Amino acid sequence: MSRPAGHAAGSLCVLLASLLWGTTGTAATFAPGVGPLAIGAAAMGIGGLLQAAVALPAIARHAGDLRGQRGTLLLGAVSVAAYPLAFYSSMHLAGVTAGTVVSLGSAPLASALIERVADRRRLTRRWTAGAALGLSGTVLLCVAQATRAHAPEGGAGGSVGATVLGVGLGLVAGLTYALYSWAAHRLISRGITSGAAMGAVFGIGGLLLMPVLLATGAPLTASWPNAGVGVYMALVPMFLGYVLFGWGLARVPASTATTLSLLEPAVAAVLAVLVVGERLAAPGWTGIALVVGSLAVLTMPQRRSRAASLGTGPTRTARDAETTSTR
Numbered sequence: 455m456s457r458p459a460g461h462a463a464g465s466l467c468v469l470l471a472s473l474l475w476g477t478t479g480t481a482a483t484f485a486p487g488v489g490p491l492a493i494g495a496a497a498m499g500i501g502g503l504l505q506a507a508v509a510l511p512a513i514a515r516h517a518g519d520l521r522g523q524r525g526t527l528l529l530g531a532v533s534v535a536a537y538p539l540a541f542y543s544s545m546h547l548a549g550v551t552a553g554t555v556v557s558l559g560s561a562p563l564a565s566a567l568i569e570r571v572a573d574r575r576r577l578t579r580r581w582t583a584g585a586a587l588g589l590s591g592t593v594l595l596c597v598a599q600a601t602r603a604h605a606p607e608g609g610a611g612g613s614v615g616a617t618v619l620g621v622g623l624g625l626v627a628g629l630t631y632a633l634y635s636w637a638a639h640r641l642i643s644r645g646i647t648s649g650a651a652m653g654a655v656f657g658i659g660g661l662l663l664m665p666v667l668l669a670t671g672a673p674l675t676a677s678w679p680n681a682g683v684g685v686y687m688a689l690v691p692m693f694l695g696y697v698l699f700g701w702g703l704a705r706v707p708a709s710t711a712t713t714l715s716l717l718e719p720a721v722a723a724v725l726a727v728l729v730v731g732e733r734l735a736a737p738g739w740t741g742i743a744l745v746v747g748s749l750a751v752l753t754m755p756q757r758r759s760r761a762a763s764l765g766t767g768p769t770r771t772a773r774d775a776e777t778t779s780t781r
Contacts, residue, residue: 461618464705468714471698474691476721480693482542482728485624485674485683490546494538496684498656499663501606502534506657508697512650519646520654527654530637533630535661539666543626548620549731552596554722554740556624557631557636558715559592562633565712572636581709588716591744596621598738609652632712638700639708644661644747652700720745 482493506513512559520527521609545553562585569575634655641651674684702711720742 460705464702465710465714466516467698467702468706468711469717471695472715472717473693473721474698475715476554476718477725478542478687478691479545479554479722480684480725481686482545483550483582483730485680487586487676488669488673488680488683491539491666492672492674493607493662493684493687494542495667496671496674497542497692498534498538499660499667500684500688502656502658502660502663503698504688504693505696506653506660508647511645513653515631516646516650516654519643519644520650523641523644526640527658529657530634531662533634533637534656535662537627537630538663540623540630543625544620544624545763546620548624549617549732550677550726550730551598551708551719551723552617553624553736554591555596555719556621558712558719559589559596560625561627561631561635561715562588562709562713564629565635565709566633568636569707569709572640575707575709577709577721580751581713584748585713587751588713588748591741591746591748592716592719592742594737594741597737598741618684623716632708635699635708635712636705639703639711642704643699643738648700652696652703656675656696679754716745716748737740743757768772 458482478497482488482490485493541553541557544557547553548556566577566581566585570577572717638648638651638655642648642657671684674680699711702714723738
Protein backbone atom coordinates (compact mmCIF):
# COMPACT_ATOMS: atom_id res chain seq x y z
CA MET A 455 0.00 0.00 0.00
CA SER A 456 1.44 3.41 -0.98
CA ARG A 457 2.10 6.04 1.67
CA PRO A 458 -0.84 8.33 0.66
CA ALA A 459 -3.24 5.37 0.48
CA GLY A 460 -1.94 3.99 3.77
CA HIS A 461 -2.28 7.38 5.44
CA ALA A 462 -5.86 7.74 4.15
CA ALA A 463 -6.78 4.24 5.37
CA GLY A 464 -5.20 4.90 8.76
CA SER A 465 -7.02 8.21 9.09
CA LEU A 466 -10.34 6.56 8.21
CA CYS A 467 -9.79 3.87 10.87
CA VAL A 468 -9.09 6.52 13.52
CA LEU A 469 -12.14 8.57 12.48
CA LEU A 470 -14.40 5.50 12.69
CA ALA A 471 -12.99 4.70 16.12
CA SER A 472 -13.61 8.29 17.23
CA LEU A 473 -17.19 8.08 16.00
CA LEU A 474 -17.75 5.02 18.20
CA TRP A 475 -16.00 6.61 21.18
CA GLY A 476 -18.23 9.67 20.85
CA THR A 477 -21.21 7.53 21.92
CA THR A 478 -19.76 6.53 25.30
CA GLY A 479 -20.81 9.57 27.31
CA THR A 480 -24.39 9.36 26.09
CA ALA A 481 -24.47 5.59 26.64
CA ALA A 482 -23.30 6.06 30.23
CA THR A 483 -26.32 8.28 30.97
CA PHE A 484 -28.57 5.24 30.44
CA ALA A 485 -27.06 3.70 33.58
CA PRO A 486 -27.38 6.61 36.05
CA GLY A 487 -26.97 4.35 39.05
CA VAL A 488 -23.52 3.18 37.92
CA GLY A 489 -20.60 5.34 39.01
CA PRO A 490 -17.97 6.65 36.59
CA LEU A 491 -15.24 4.40 38.02
CA ALA A 492 -17.35 1.31 37.41
CA ILE A 493 -18.26 2.45 33.90
CA GLY A 494 -14.64 3.17 33.04
CA ALA A 495 -13.30 -0.05 34.55
CA ALA A 496 -15.94 -2.16 32.80
CA ALA A 497 -15.57 -0.49 29.43
CA MET A 498 -11.79 -0.35 29.16
CA GLY A 499 -11.07 -3.33 31.43
CA ILE A 500 -13.31 -5.88 29.73
CA GLY A 501 -12.67 -4.37 26.30
CA GLY A 502 -8.92 -4.57 26.89
CA LEU A 503 -9.06 -8.19 28.00
CA LEU A 504 -11.10 -9.03 24.89
CA GLN A 505 -8.44 -7.41 22.71
CA ALA A 506 -5.75 -9.46 24.44
CA ALA A 507 -7.76 -12.68 24.01
CA VAL A 508 -8.25 -12.11 20.29
CA ALA A 509 -4.59 -11.16 19.85
CA LEU A 510 -3.09 -14.02 21.91
CA PRO A 511 -1.46 -15.79 18.92
CA ALA A 512 0.14 -12.52 17.77
CA ILE A 513 1.23 -11.68 21.33
CA ALA A 514 2.85 -15.10 21.63
CA ARG A 515 4.74 -14.61 18.36
CA HIS A 516 6.06 -11.24 19.54
CA ALA A 517 6.65 -12.20 23.18
CA GLY A 518 10.40 -11.65 22.91
CA ASP A 519 9.98 -8.28 21.21
CA LEU A 520 7.44 -7.19 23.83
CA ARG A 521 9.80 -8.16 26.65
CA GLY A 522 12.50 -6.10 24.97
CA GLN A 523 10.14 -3.10 25.02
CA ARG A 524 8.73 -3.76 28.51
CA GLY A 525 9.26 -0.17 29.66
CA THR A 526 7.15 1.20 26.82
CA LEU A 527 4.64 -1.62 27.29
CA LEU A 528 4.24 -0.89 31.00
CA LEU A 529 3.90 2.85 30.41
CA GLY A 530 1.15 2.21 27.88
CA ALA A 531 -0.65 -0.27 30.14
CA VAL A 532 -0.63 2.02 33.19
CA SER A 533 -1.91 4.87 31.00
CA VAL A 534 -4.68 2.62 29.66
CA ALA A 535 -5.75 1.85 33.24
CA ALA A 536 -5.68 5.50 34.34
CA TYR A 537 -7.41 6.96 31.28
CA PRO A 538 -11.00 5.67 31.69
CA LEU A 539 -11.08 6.44 35.42
CA ALA A 540 -10.11 10.06 34.75
CA PHE A 541 -12.21 10.35 31.57
CA TYR A 542 -15.54 9.09 32.90
CA SER A 543 -15.08 10.96 36.19
CA SER A 544 -14.45 14.13 34.16
CA MET A 545 -17.71 13.65 32.22
CA HIS A 546 -19.58 12.87 35.45
CA LEU A 547 -18.40 16.09 37.11
CA ALA A 548 -18.23 18.55 34.22
CA GLY A 549 -20.87 17.16 31.85
CA VAL A 550 -20.69 14.90 28.81
CA THR A 551 -19.67 17.65 26.41
CA ALA A 552 -17.17 19.52 28.59
CA GLY A 553 -15.53 16.36 29.94
CA THR A 554 -15.08 14.90 26.48
CA VAL A 555 -13.91 18.17 24.99
CA VAL A 556 -11.22 18.79 27.62
CA SER A 557 -10.01 15.18 27.60
CA LEU A 558 -9.73 14.86 23.84
CA GLY A 559 -8.93 18.49 23.15
CA SER A 560 -5.81 18.40 25.33
CA ALA A 561 -4.54 15.09 23.91
CA PRO A 562 -3.07 16.43 20.63
CA LEU A 563 -0.90 18.96 22.44
CA ALA A 564 0.27 16.33 24.91
CA SER A 565 0.94 13.90 22.07
CA ALA A 566 2.90 16.46 20.05
CA LEU A 567 5.05 17.32 23.07
CA ILE A 568 5.72 13.64 23.78
CA GLU A 569 6.77 12.99 20.19
CA ARG A 570 8.88 16.14 20.10
CA VAL A 571 10.77 15.17 23.28
CA ALA A 572 10.93 11.39 22.89
CA ASP A 573 11.19 11.02 19.10
CA ARG A 574 12.51 14.47 18.12
CA ARG A 575 9.78 14.60 15.48
CA ARG A 576 9.22 18.07 14.09
CA LEU A 577 5.76 19.53 13.66
CA THR A 578 4.66 20.44 10.14
CA ARG A 579 2.71 23.57 9.26
CA ARG A 580 -0.23 21.47 8.15
CA TRP A 581 -0.43 19.62 11.47
CA THR A 582 -0.09 22.91 13.37
CA ALA A 583 -2.93 24.48 11.36
CA GLY A 584 -5.20 21.46 11.85
CA ALA A 585 -4.44 21.25 15.56
CA ALA A 586 -5.03 24.99 16.02
CA LEU A 587 -8.45 24.74 14.38
CA GLY A 588 -9.38 21.67 16.38
CA LEU A 589 -8.21 23.06 19.69
CA SER A 590 -10.00 26.37 19.05
CA GLY A 591 -13.16 24.40 18.42
CA THR A 592 -12.79 22.36 21.60
CA VAL A 593 -12.23 25.54 23.65
CA LEU A 594 -15.42 27.05 22.24
CA LEU A 595 -17.31 23.85 23.01
CA CYS A 596 -15.99 23.85 26.56
CA VAL A 597 -16.86 27.52 27.13
CA ALA A 598 -20.34 27.02 25.72
CA GLN A 599 -20.91 24.03 28.00
CA ALA A 600 -19.57 25.78 31.09
CA THR A 601 -21.75 28.84 30.40
CA ARG A 602 -24.81 26.64 30.04
CA ALA A 603 -24.02 24.65 33.16
CA HIS A 604 -23.66 27.74 35.34
CA ALA A 605 -26.55 29.74 33.93
CA PRO A 606 -29.09 30.84 36.56
CA GLU A 607 -31.69 28.38 35.29
CA GLY A 608 -29.35 25.40 35.31
CA GLY A 609 -26.85 23.69 37.48
CA ALA A 610 -26.94 22.94 41.15
CA GLY A 611 -24.96 24.64 43.88
CA GLY A 612 -21.31 23.67 43.96
CA SER A 613 -21.26 22.95 40.24
CA VAL A 614 -18.38 25.38 39.67
CA GLY A 615 -16.11 23.32 41.91
CA ALA A 616 -17.28 20.12 40.27
CA THR A 617 -16.58 21.54 36.83
CA VAL A 618 -13.08 22.67 37.86
CA LEU A 619 -12.31 19.19 39.21
CA GLY A 620 -13.83 17.66 36.09
CA VAL A 621 -11.63 19.83 33.86
CA GLY A 622 -8.55 18.81 35.87
CA LEU A 623 -9.40 15.14 35.46
CA GLY A 624 -10.02 15.79 31.77
CA LEU A 625 -6.44 17.06 31.45
CA VAL A 626 -5.20 13.89 33.16
CA ALA A 627 -7.28 11.85 30.71
CA GLY A 628 -5.82 13.75 27.75
CA LEU A 629 -2.26 13.12 28.96
CA THR A 630 -2.81 9.40 29.56
CA TYR A 631 -4.58 9.03 26.19
CA ALA A 632 -1.59 10.63 24.49
CA LEU A 633 0.82 8.41 26.43
CA TYR A 634 -0.79 5.09 25.54
CA SER A 635 -1.24 6.17 21.92
CA TRP A 636 2.46 7.02 21.74
CA ALA A 637 3.44 3.77 23.48
CA ALA A 638 1.35 1.64 21.12
CA HIS A 639 2.68 3.46 18.06
CA ARG A 640 6.25 3.04 19.32
CA LEU A 641 5.75 -0.71 19.73
CA ILE A 642 4.30 -0.94 16.25
CA SER A 643 7.20 1.06 14.82
CA ARG A 644 9.58 -1.48 16.39
CA GLY A 645 8.15 -4.24 14.18
CA ILE A 646 5.41 -5.53 16.49
CA THR A 647 2.07 -5.97 14.73
CA SER A 648 -0.77 -3.64 15.71
CA GLY A 649 -2.77 -6.60 17.04
CA ALA A 650 0.04 -7.76 19.32
CA ALA A 651 0.91 -4.24 20.46
CA MET A 652 -2.66 -3.17 21.21
CA GLY A 653 -3.57 -6.55 22.69
CA ALA A 654 -0.60 -6.50 25.08
CA VAL A 655 -0.99 -2.85 26.13
CA PHE A 656 -4.75 -3.05 26.60
CA GLY A 657 -4.67 -6.56 28.06
CA ILE A 658 -2.32 -5.54 30.86
CA GLY A 659 -4.25 -2.31 31.31
CA GLY A 660 -7.46 -4.33 31.55
CA LEU A 661 -5.94 -6.54 34.25
CA LEU A 662 -4.97 -3.45 36.24
CA LEU A 663 -8.60 -2.28 36.06
CA MET A 664 -10.11 -5.52 37.37
CA PRO A 665 -9.69 -4.62 41.09
CA VAL A 666 -11.50 -1.33 40.43
CA LEU A 667 -14.31 -3.18 38.65
CA LEU A 668 -14.64 -5.69 41.49
CA ALA A 669 -14.80 -2.88 44.06
CA THR A 670 -17.27 -0.62 42.22
CA GLY A 671 -19.07 -2.75 39.61
CA ALA A 672 -21.95 -4.23 41.62
CA PRO A 673 -24.52 -1.75 40.18
CA LEU A 674 -23.76 -3.06 36.68
CA THR A 675 -25.50 -6.31 37.56
CA ALA A 676 -28.39 -4.64 39.40
CA SER A 677 -30.56 -4.31 36.28
CA TRP A 678 -30.67 -5.33 32.64
CA PRO A 679 -30.29 -1.73 31.38
CA ASN A 680 -27.16 -1.27 33.48
CA ALA A 681 -25.74 -4.56 32.25
CA GLY A 682 -26.62 -3.66 28.67
CA VAL A 683 -24.72 -0.39 28.94
CA GLY A 684 -21.68 -2.24 30.30
CA VAL A 685 -21.78 -4.81 27.50
CA TYR A 686 -22.19 -2.14 24.82
CA MET A 687 -19.34 -0.03 26.19
CA ALA A 688 -16.96 -3.00 26.36
CA LEU A 689 -17.79 -4.51 22.97
CA VAL A 690 -18.44 -1.57 20.65
CA PRO A 691 -16.56 1.63 21.55
CA MET A 692 -13.76 -0.06 23.49
CA PHE A 693 -13.13 -3.40 21.77
CA LEU A 694 -14.11 -2.56 18.19
CA GLY A 695 -13.08 1.08 18.51
CA TYR A 696 -9.58 0.26 19.72
CA VAL A 697 -9.10 -2.45 17.11
CA LEU A 698 -9.76 0.25 14.50
CA PHE A 699 -7.51 2.66 16.38
CA GLY A 700 -4.69 0.09 16.36
CA TRP A 701 -5.01 -0.33 12.61
CA GLY A 702 -4.85 3.45 12.27
CA LEU A 703 -1.77 3.76 14.50
CA ALA A 704 0.06 1.34 12.22
CA ARG A 705 -0.33 3.87 9.37
CA VAL A 706 -0.25 7.36 10.92
CA PRO A 707 1.82 8.98 13.71
CA ALA A 708 0.33 9.12 17.20
CA SER A 709 0.06 12.93 17.01
CA THR A 710 -2.07 12.65 13.86
CA ALA A 711 -4.24 9.96 15.44
CA THR A 712 -4.90 11.99 18.60
CA THR A 713 -5.71 15.08 16.52
CA LEU A 714 -8.11 13.14 14.28
CA SER A 715 -9.83 11.86 17.42
CA LEU A 716 -11.05 15.43 17.99
CA LEU A 717 -14.06 14.12 16.07
CA GLU A 718 -15.09 12.38 19.31
CA PRO A 719 -16.01 15.53 21.30
CA ALA A 720 -17.99 16.85 18.33
CA VAL A 721 -19.96 13.59 18.13
CA ALA A 722 -20.38 13.56 21.92
CA ALA A 723 -21.70 17.14 21.89
CA VAL A 724 -24.26 16.43 19.17
CA LEU A 725 -25.48 13.26 20.91
CA ALA A 726 -25.62 15.07 24.26
CA VAL A 727 -27.93 17.65 22.69
CA LEU A 728 -30.08 15.24 20.66
CA VAL A 729 -30.31 12.33 23.13
CA VAL A 730 -29.39 13.50 26.63
CA GLY A 731 -31.05 16.91 26.31
CA GLU A 732 -28.03 19.08 27.05
CA ARG A 733 -28.28 22.55 25.52
CA LEU A 734 -25.52 23.93 23.32
CA ALA A 735 -25.21 27.65 22.58
CA ALA A 736 -24.09 29.15 19.26
CA PRO A 737 -20.37 29.18 20.27
CA GLY A 738 -20.61 25.44 20.84
CA TRP A 739 -21.90 24.81 17.34
CA THR A 740 -19.16 27.08 16.00
CA GLY A 741 -16.69 24.93 17.90
CA ILE A 742 -18.05 21.80 16.25
CA ALA A 743 -17.63 23.45 12.84
CA LEU A 744 -14.01 24.28 13.66
CA VAL A 745 -13.36 20.67 14.72
CA VAL A 746 -14.80 19.41 11.44
CA GLY A 747 -12.61 21.94 9.63
CA SER A 748 -9.51 20.65 11.40
CA LEU A 749 -10.33 17.12 10.31
CA ALA A 750 -10.66 18.32 6.71
CA VAL A 751 -7.25 19.99 6.89
CA LEU A 752 -5.62 16.85 8.28
CA THR A 753 -7.23 14.30 5.99
CA MET A 754 -7.46 16.03 2.58
CA PRO A 755 -5.08 14.58 -0.03
CA GLN A 756 -1.83 16.47 -0.43
CA ARG A 757 -1.50 18.37 -3.70
CA ARG A 758 1.53 17.52 -5.76
CA SER A 759 3.65 20.34 -7.11
CA ARG A 760 3.35 21.21 -10.80
CA ALA A 761 6.95 20.15 -11.41
CA ALA A 762 6.33 16.77 -9.82
CA SER A 763 3.11 16.22 -11.76
CA LEU A 764 4.95 16.93 -15.03
CA GLY A 765 7.82 14.68 -14.11
CA THR A 766 10.30 17.57 -14.00
CA GLY A 767 12.39 18.98 -11.22
CA PRO A 768 14.13 17.05 -8.46
CA THR A 769 12.34 14.12 -6.89
CA ARG A 770 12.10 13.88 -3.14
CA THR A 771 13.88 11.15 -1.30
CA ALA A 772 11.91 8.77 0.89
CA ARG A 773 13.28 10.56 3.93
CA ASP A 774 12.13 13.95 2.64
CA ALA A 775 8.66 12.57 1.90
CA GLU A 776 8.39 11.17 5.40
CA THR A 777 9.61 14.36 7.05
CA THR A 778 7.16 16.60 5.21
CA SER A 779 4.17 14.28 5.25
CA THR A 780 0.99 15.22 7.05
CA ARG A 781 1.27 14.83 10.77
